[in-house]
Amino acid sequence: MSLLNIHITAIFFAVGVLLLADHEALDWMRGKKQTLSLRRMKILHYLMWAALLSLIATGVFLFLPMFSYLIAKSLFIIKLLFVAILVVNAVLIGNLMHLALTRTFSSLTLEEKLSLLVSGAVSTLSWASVIGIGLYLFY
Numbered sequence: 001m002s003l004l005n006i007h008i009t010a011i012f013f014a015v016g017v018l019l020l021a022d023h024e025a026l027d028w029m030r031g032k033k034q035t036l037s038l039r040r041m042k043i044l045h046y047l048m049w050a051a052l053l054s055l056i057a058t059g060v061f062l063f064l065p066m067f068s069y070l071i072a073k074s075l076f077i078i079k080l081l082f083v084a085i086l087v088v089n090a091v092l093i094g095n096l097m098h099l100a101l102t103r104t105f106s107s108l109t110l111e112e113k114l115s116l117l118v119s120g121a122v123s124t125l126s127w128a129s130v131i132g133i134g135l136y137l138f139y
Contacts, residue, residue, distance in 0.1 A: 007058040011131060014051035017044055018127060025120065029105045036100040045094060052086060059083075070137075079133040082126045089122050 001009075021044045027033045063070060070076045096119060099112055108116075 003058055003061055007055065007062060010051050010054045010058060011134075014048065014055065015127070015131075017047045017051055018123070020044060021048065022120070022124075025100065025116075028100050031104070031106065034104050035102060038101050041097055041101060045090075045097065049090060052090060056083065056087075073137065075133055075137060079130055079137070082129045082133070085122060086126045086130065089119055089126065092119055093123070 021041075024033070024036055024040065024044070028036050096116055099108060099116065105113070
């Protein structure tokens with residue numbers, strides 16, 4: 001399997017994990033679940049980290065032979081910024097996750113709800129941007 005195939009497989013894996021985690025979060029926000037399972041959320045969080053780190057690692061090796069071409073592309077630099085945002089947001093989600101494990105969504109303060117909603121929106125926007133820019137640059 002080529003490095004590009006591994007990279008693309010990791011993208012599909014990440015999107016799959018993201019959809020599962022978002023489904024859990026949506027059920028919790030709508031009150032279908034009072035709290036989320038610590039075990040399940042930890043597994044999903046670790047799987048997302050594995051996907052993100054494998055995408056970064058394969059991305060670096062795909063980048064190196066094309067360094068001079070890509071570094072001159074402002075769109076590629078924007079893609080790297082979105083990847084950095086995903087890493088920071090993954091840390092933030094790890095810190096916010098305890099809210100969904102211990103309390104109902106309706107019991108959260110407005111600030112807590114906004115933190116979770118903004119983090120989710122940033123995640124969705126960043127993943128869509130990274131994938132969209134990648135497709136635009138390389139296909």
